[in-house]
Amino acid sequence: MDPLLVFPDPPPPELAQALDLGGWSWKSCGDPDAAIAEEPDEGWAGAVVVADVDPEAAFALCRRLRKGEMPLEPLLLLVGANQLEDLELRDDLFDDFCLAPVRPVELTARLRHLFWRTGRGSRPDLVEYGPLALNVETYQAAIDGQPLDLTYMEYELLKFLASHPGKVFTRETLLSRVWGYDYYGGARTVDVHIRRLRAKLGEEHAGLIHTVRSVGYRFGQSRWGMPTG
């Protein structure tokens, strides 16, 4: 699936985490020019715009995205509770809104519904890579068609990695994107969970998760087609 456009850049950490937990692919942009320059070939899948930090810039961006030849939809707006009046007379700028800070389950539910309503296809309920398949909807994972028995954090870590194949993540990035606020253990926590995941993937598939020396971890083949290490 093509990425969602997310404003601002960087987005609030809890939004980034909520998007990652929901398995969404996304890219953040700080202004309309960046949004146009960074647009993928197939166009943005949709947009999530945070309006409670810099409302003027946020609404300006919505206007640019919606007034062009190909209005971008769906567009989900995140607003503060005190901004509800600002929505008046701006109904054409967004498809739906929710109050910030957003709950991950609500964000996912609203985006899914918007995709259904705007007919742009639904989000990928399935994350697949080689023999691995994850159903984001039901929290189930399988390898070679055999279900994997995972704890919650093992599942979240595997989903995050499998949603970004070929990309190298540092332990710190994995901590903040997968564990979010709920961690204390530091980077060692990541190593512990990677070790558990590899054991559960089994000897044959443990190699799906690569250790990248003195950097962190990568799932699947490198983006640059380098031999796997």
Place this chain on the structure above:
Amino acid sequence: MPHDGAVENDADRKRDYVLRTVEERGVRLIRLWFTDVLGRHKSVAISPAELEKVFEEGLQFDGSAIDGFSRVQESDVLAIPDPGTFELLPWAAEDEPSGIMFCDITQLDGTPFAGDPRQVLRRNIGRAREAGFEMYCAPEVEFFYFADANGGVPQPLDGASYFDLTTADVSSDLRKRTLHMLEALSIPVEYSFHEDGPSQHEIDLQYTDALSMADAVMTLRLTVKKIAMEQGIHATFMPKPLNGVQGSGMHTHLSLFRDGANAFHDPDSEDGLSVEGHGFIAGLLHHAREITAITNQLVNSYKRINEGYEAPRFISWARNNRSALVRVPIIKPGKTQSTRIEYRVLDPACNPYLAFSVILAAGLRGIEEGYELPAEAVHNLHELGPDDLAELGVRPLPSNLAEALDEMEGSALVRDTLGDHIFEWFLRNKRVEWDEYQRQVTPFELERYLPSW
């Protein structure tokens, strides 16, 4: 500190994960696990239909049925499942998938229940976090396989010795199956090999945070026993089941991390240990006699300590001296994150929640108070006489449970670490155990005295 809203969301997602998994996988039974004060595994089974309600309200039960929990007049408590610990039981029948979750025990108003060892460890981990530290543990758990435990006479399975490879060895098949089950239960095993007692085995666990590790030790003990029982074999974590053969210990490697870095490591210090590392060891040595009743809680535990072998008898530390209570393993070059210490007196019959709590508290006290670290022990302490030891200023560990209880009773640190409830119950319960033991006529006495007196 975590953002409340985020934690709330996270807890919702974890519960949702468990509920969906139970539904998708057709789980028929969910076992809720917790631990009594003596470290014995307790389990209550609920049906999937009850799960959502139990997540919301907890499972109410009569705590007076559990050793060390409530007095009769205030007996009801709640078991609150910890959804992050949910696992499918790997040995459940295929047509009857079962799940497990560890529970925290609370009072009916939702406040932590003072008799719950898991809550005690949570509280002590919380204190360490206030000081910026997270403790990681990696125990080496030893145990015996016996052909039969009936009649109280242990029958070893084989005479194989250290690293022996005997293909017909029943126990090696057992071990393989056990390791497979442990990995399926998210408990990574670092090494597993034959120890040097007959039928004795050791499983070394890969480090993790103290709470997960205490859960893992409970799961490991259950798994080892369960898999052995399938073959009609009795596995035991009793510290010293055989005369003249070394007992089972649970040497535990410990490290503190702060801001993602190993707080025990200092590249500029002569021994590679930081001020915190020295302070932690000093704290363990200073309070060792007070915490031994918790790390070695059985009458039988002291038979292992007194015999020596791989068990320390004296309070000392050293880098490469296996007779020391605290050993500092040599770290491979560049592996500074592995800097750690090894506490060697623990045995596998301890309550891991309480044992990790007192170890953490003693070590932290050493750091906070800046205790001075005594000189490193360079001799094999087992070979020194009492005069030599006194000259070196080396004190012995308690030589029996009664002595250990006396030390514990006088310890403000242990009382504070465990809380009044568990502290007082434990002393009462263990005094009774000691008194009963004192009244026993043992085989030793019969063999030695009956013929000649």
